[in-house]
Amino acid sequence: MTDEHKRVFKPDPVLSGITAEEEFVPVDGHKLYAKKDSPGKYLSEALRNRMRLDGKRFWAGDNISDFVTESDREHLINEATEAFETVLDTLLIDRETDPNSKGTARRLAKMYYNEIMAGRYEPAPDATAFPNDSNDRYEGMLVVRSELKSMCSHHHQPVSGVAYIGILAAQKLIGLSKYTRIAQWCARRGTLQEELCNDIAREIMKATDSNNVAVYIQATHGCCENRGIMAHSSLTQTTVLQGAFKDDASVKKEFFDNIKLQQEFAPR
């Protein structure tokens, strides 16, 4: 154990009786920490306990960045590596001599935390807002097309598609790339497409203070194409309409007309 790891690790006071760093010990020489005399108590367990006690939901599609620090993430990757090793062993894959399976457990652990589920552990992208309140303020509709990569929480299979985000400009505007950053932050979790659509709409409303937001997603689902019904195409469309997009038929029509124009320009 290096001093560095000892320094960054903060035991969770919620785990009853644990207040001092010394009560955690490295397990089997790994950079794992477990409660002394109770090797089952890993950091992931401490964090789950804390979220339960705080009434914080931690479903696959939830952001839990308030509970997981950068240094926690490093420890969690180590814990997940060990857990994936157990899964590979149970699948009877020889990770000792198969050169392609050596290191796979660690690759999986890093991929989950840093890539395909990164949107659970990272805080919201910060979206600087610019005032849109002068006399010649923009009052029209904005439609932004955002590529999405996600993963279904049922099967952990890839979901791949595009979101079209529509907004009627309010008193402030955010940079164009921020729409996509927010959408990708919502997508990089375990999701259902229906929930993802709601999540993106909610976060865009939060970032822009606009009540007039629409999100249309079309995506293909690995769980329908690679397994189960082995569908040739699993293209699924979902729409969330808020404010004028819901209440005003002409606004709704303009949104879908814009999507069609976008699709002619860049077909999917």
Ligand SMILES: [Zn+2]
């Ligand atoms: Zn699925």
